[in-house]
Amino acid sequence: MMRLFRAALVQMQVGKDRTQNLVNAAKLIAEAKCDGAKLVALPECFNSPYGTKFFNEYAESIPNGPTCEMLSKAAKENSIYLVGGTLPERENNKLYNTCTVWSPKGELLAKYRKMHLFDIDIPGGITFKESDVLQAGNELVMFEMEGIKVGLGICYDMRFEELAKLYRLQGCEILIYPGAFNMTTGPIHWELLQRGRALDNQVFVFAISPARNEQGYIAWGHSQITNPWGKVTTQAGHSQEIIYGDIDLSECDKIRQQIPIFTQRRTDIYDTVKNK
Numbered sequence: 001m002m003r004l005f006r007a008a009l010v011q012m013q014v015g016k017d018r019t020q021n022l023v024n025a026a027k028l029i030a031e032a033k034c035d036g037a038k039l040v041a042l043p044e045c046f047n048s049p050y051g052t053k054f055f056n057e058y059a060e061s062i063p064n065g066p067t068c069e070m071l072s073k074a075a076k077e078n079s080i081y082l083v084g085g086t087l088p089e090r091e092n093n094k095l096y097n098t099c100t101v102w103s104p105k106g107e108l109l110a111k112y113r114k115m116h117l118f119d120i121d122i123p124g125g126i127t128f129k130e131s132d133v134l135q136a137g138n139e140l141v142m143f144e145m146e147g148i149k150v151g152l153g154i155c156y157d158m159r160f161e162e163l164a165k166l167y168r169l170q171g172c173e174i175l176i177y178p179g180a181f182n183m184t185t186g187p188i189h190w191e192l193l194q195r196g197r198a199l200d201n202q203v204f205v206f207a208i209s210p211a212r213n214e215q216g217y218i219a220w221g222h223s224q225i226t227n228p229w230g231k232v233t234t235q236a237g238h239s240q241e242i243i244y245g246d247i248d249l250s251e252c253d254k255i256r257q258q259i260p261i262f263t264q265r266r267t268d269i270y271d272t273v274k275n276k
């Protein structure tokens with residue numbers, strides 16, 4: 001069972017030209033592989049600008065569109081596990097914000113649809129309503145990478161501790177959230193939420209943002225790797241860059257043994273349960 005590996009989070013610049021986005025992603029994935037990454041992860045909406053007015057235009061079916069073709073090929077050519085950020089997905093005339101995961105052979109390993117849609121209203125800050133155009137997913141999705149269980153969430157999902165806890169209860173050691181926070185909530189919540197999810201669940205948390213752009217939805221950036229102690233071990237700035245983490249899963253074993261909160265939970269009094 002693999003316990004040590006290098007992860008790469010690709011904080012890429014995303015623009016309006018889909019082909020250019022795919023070319024840029026493929027180039028950065030190959031660079032991450034050259035630098036020794038075994039797992040490479042892309043940001044939320046890496047093939048299209050982020051915004052409700054763009055989802056319909058950029059939506060593709062999975063796994064048959066150009067974005068999935070690029071992802072499958074890149075995973076195979078580089079022989080890596082590839083968390084393909086998210087793309088707007090169309091199925092039966094419905095749209096979803098969906099994360100795909102690809103094996104080193106280029107096979108689709110997992111597909112997760114954002115479960116908590118980003119509907120918030122902060123006067124003078126940010127108003128966003130994904131539910132105007134998107135449907136929510138209804139399923140937790142994990143994948144296995146050579147014996148390591150990884151749970152998937154997307155951006156706003158990281159605000160929901162229950163989702164993270166259910167993944168931990170199912171044996172996950174890593175949670176991955178492609179995400180694109182903004183200039184209002186990013187500075188105050190992005191790092192803290194990930195540290196919270198990591199420490200509460202004694203897991204690694206990887207969160208991958210697009211690089212900051214000049215117009216439209218301005219992404220916060222600051223892609224981040226947090227260890228099971230809640231420590232931020234690597235954080236990006238806001239421009240295009242790849243950040244790397246040499247992940248040692250014995251950190252999960254250590255904290256789980258030394259601070260055994262999961263055997264100390266008062267499940268006679270409370271619990272987090274999956275209803276469906």
Ligand SMILES: O=C(O)CCC(=O)C(=O)O
Nearest residue numbers: 118155156180181182185
């Ligand atoms: O929760 C937030 O503040 C930002 C969430 C977000 O940008 C998203 O879900 O795409």
